[in-house]
Amino acid sequence: MTRPFLSTTAVLVLAASLGACASQRLDAPRTRGPGPQAALDTSVPAVPSGAVTTSPLAPPPGVAAAPDGPVVAPGTQVATAAPPASNVIPEPVAPPPAPPPVVASGRSAVVGTWDAKDATGASCKVTLSSAPALDLYKASAGGCPNKDLAKVSAWDFRDGEVYLYQAGGTVAARLRQGGGALDGQLTKSGASLALVR
16 A cells, blocks of 8 residues: 655645745735724824923932032032132131039949048048958048047948948948038938048
8 A cells, every 4th residue: 555645846836836825915015995994084183182391300320410400420529619708707606515524423433531520520531442341341530539430440332322330330321422522421320421532
């Protein structure tokens, strides 16, 4: 049984005839009949629908522009006109007031020698040391006529107050910082006591 084969010649003839038909169709003049294109009326001129306004475009990204000045690329300098000279002399500006003096506070601010003055006007020297004495700090009093103050041997700073202790742990006086002085009272008598530098 033999299969029908198209000969090469027949295939070529068929391809050529199809090509000829296509080229004749493309070369033929086009005629239009009444269709959607014919319905358009091109005799009416176009009319704008509103007022036309213009405004400058925003500068491209990365470029700065002054409100009424030229567009400036980053890193470039633009010469500007000097401001007009004025005959008005500016008034001198007063310097700001000086800040108030800083008064040191806390334990380290009270270390040193103080003049103690009691209610009777008697005075003596009280030294508050930074050397530790168990859980307190060492203190000493010299030439104090008040017996309670003369026995001071330690001190501590708690809650903003200075506590003066006698040997054995009895509180002799409690004082609070006020400016550059310590003001308070003796514990037993309640008499006022001040320590000044």
